[in-house]
Amino acid sequence: MHCLNVELGERSYPIVIGSQLLGDPQHLLPYIRGKQVCVVTNETVAPLYLERLLEGLSGFDKVDTIALPDGEAFKTLDTVNRIFDLLLEQRHNRSTTLVALGGGVIGDMAGFAAACYQRGVDFVQIPTTLLAQVDSSVGGKTGVNHPLGKNMIGAFYQPRVVLADMNTLQTLPERELSAGIAEVIKYGLICDAPFFDWLESNMSRLLERDPQALAYAVDRCCRDKAAVVAEDERESGRRAILNFGHTFGHAIEAVQGYGSWLHGEAVAAGMVMAAELSRLRGSIDTELVARIRDLLSTARLPLVAPDDMTVQQFLDAMAVDKKVMDGRLRLVLLRALGDAQIVDDTPPELLAEALENCGAV
Ligand SMILES: NC(=O)c1ccc[n+]([C@@H]2O[C@H](COP(=O)([O-])OP(=O)(O)OC[C@H]3O[C@@H](n4cnc5c(N)ncnc54)[C@H](O)[C@@H]3O)[C@@H](O)[C@H]2O)c1
Ligand SMILES: O=C(O)C(=O)C[C@@H](O)[C@H](O)[C@H](O)COP(=O)(O)O
Ligand SMILES: [Zn+2]
Numbered sequence: 001m002h003c004l005n006v007e008l009g010e011r012s013y014p015i016v017i018g019s020q021l022l023g024d025p026q027h028l029l030p031y032i033r034g035k036q037v038c039v040v041t042n043e044t045v046a047p048l049y050l051e052r053l054l055e056g057l058s059g060f061d062k063v064d065t066i067a068l069p070d071g072e073a074f075k076t077l078d079t080v081n082r083i084f085d086l087l088l089e090q091r092h093n094r095s096t097t098l099v100a101l102g103g104g105v106i107g108d109m110a111g112f113a114a115a116c117y118q119r120g121v122d123f124v125q126i127p128t129t130l131l132a133q134v135d136s137s138v139g140g141k142t143g144v145n146h147p148l149g150k151n152m153i154g155a156f157y158q159p160r161v162v163l164a165d166m167n168t169l170q171t172l173p174e175r176e177l178s179a180g181i182a183e184v185i186k187y188g189l190i191c192d193a194p195f196f197d198w199l200e201s202n203m204s205r206l207l208e209r210d211p212q213a214l215a216y217a218v219d220r221c222c223r224d225k226a227a228v229v230a231e232d233e234r235e236s237g238r239r240a241i242l243n244f245g246h247t248f249g250h251a252i253e254a255v256q257g258y259g260s261w262l263h264g265e266a267v268a269a270g271m272v273m274a275a276e277l278s279r280l281r282g283s284i285d286t287e288l289v290a291r292i293r294d295l296l297s298t299a300r301l302p303l304v305a306p307d308d309m310t311v312q313q314f315l316d317a318m319a320v321d322k323k324v325m326d327g328r329l330r331l332v333l334l335r336a337l338g339d340a341q342i343v344d345d346t347p348p349e350l351l352a353e354a355l356e357n358c359g360a361v
Helices: 045-055 077-089 104-119 130-136 166-171 174-191 193-207 211-231 238-243 246-256 263-280 286-298 311-318 348-357
Strands: 002-006 013-018 036-042 062-068 097-102 122-127 141-146 149-156 162-165 331-336 339-343
Touching (some): 002 211, 045 097, 045 166, 104 130, 104 149, 122 130, 162 166, 166 211, 174 193, 174 211, 174 238, 174 331, 193 211, 246 311, 263 348
Antiparallel strands (some): 002 013
């Protein structure tokens, strides 16, 4: 077991990475300040891990659980409202703690509920997917989707602790493991070239779920993300690099209807699009684009746009991206391997060419 910190002054918190963390309450209890707890999970994760977690919470006056329906399609205000209904019906007060047990969908919604309930209560992240362990549980972006755009309603709200139990990854469906690997690869591309090299040599170990390789990757990604977030908590500048591939990816998710492409899959295709655009702008060469495609493909991730998705559909969906400023699209592109930059001067015809080169019609 080991630990690292997200340094945010009075909002700093630890990320604990280990195995058997779920059954060992000593990691969780110090971060629960009141006597009330509400575990937020879903119908898939509850039968797998809820009982183990609840065993460690038996000392509290009040422990409620809500198991939400599973899936990105349920990452909505209506679903978050179900959390508020339960909290109010069960008379949870301001000293309650929400515990998010699940993937990024649960973490994003539980965190948002915690930010809003009685103007803010504590919350804890127990991420059970690779994607949630390397990305969504860290950094305090919480929120829900809107039919017109991804994560459009939300808040920056940091957890009190993140507990990443490696054992939970053993039950993850293969497709979800790959989706998590997309965000893992992202860190290599945007800020950690040596890690990208490591991934090229060790991808088979990750796909085989070698516990040591998984723990190494989770630790490395969390360190990379914690450093970026510590520098720019609310994305006024550098944090936007964590959005690499996402302007394209979010367009895919919104146009396809949330859930048909997994977030990580959409980000994978989006990263190829961003890499291709970087190449067209002359920043990176064909060889690097090929390396990126090869690694994503080895991880069984998609490299091109969904069938029939048009350039115009991309452009319309991308126009509502949260990074748009004064009507200008801001995109995260690559200057080199491990070096991302934010650009706001992409010629429209070059953007269209990159999209077409990646399968948009
Ligand atoms: N807040 C952030 O910074 C941030 C970062 C990246 C992604 N996200 C968001 O995270 C979401 C994607 O997260 P995700 O990939 O974890 O998806 P998810 O939460 O939908 O989980 C994926 C699937 O795996 C199941 N599952 C979870 N843990 C399991 C386990 N241990 N064993 C078996 N099945 C398990 C879930 O029930 C679900 O069916 C998206 O909504 C995305 O926008 C947020
Ligand atoms: O933490 C961040 O910052 C990220 O951008 C991480 C992304 O992987 C994540 O998908 C995030 O939810 C995207 O945020 P958004 O602000 O573009 O909706
Ligand atoms: Zn993401």
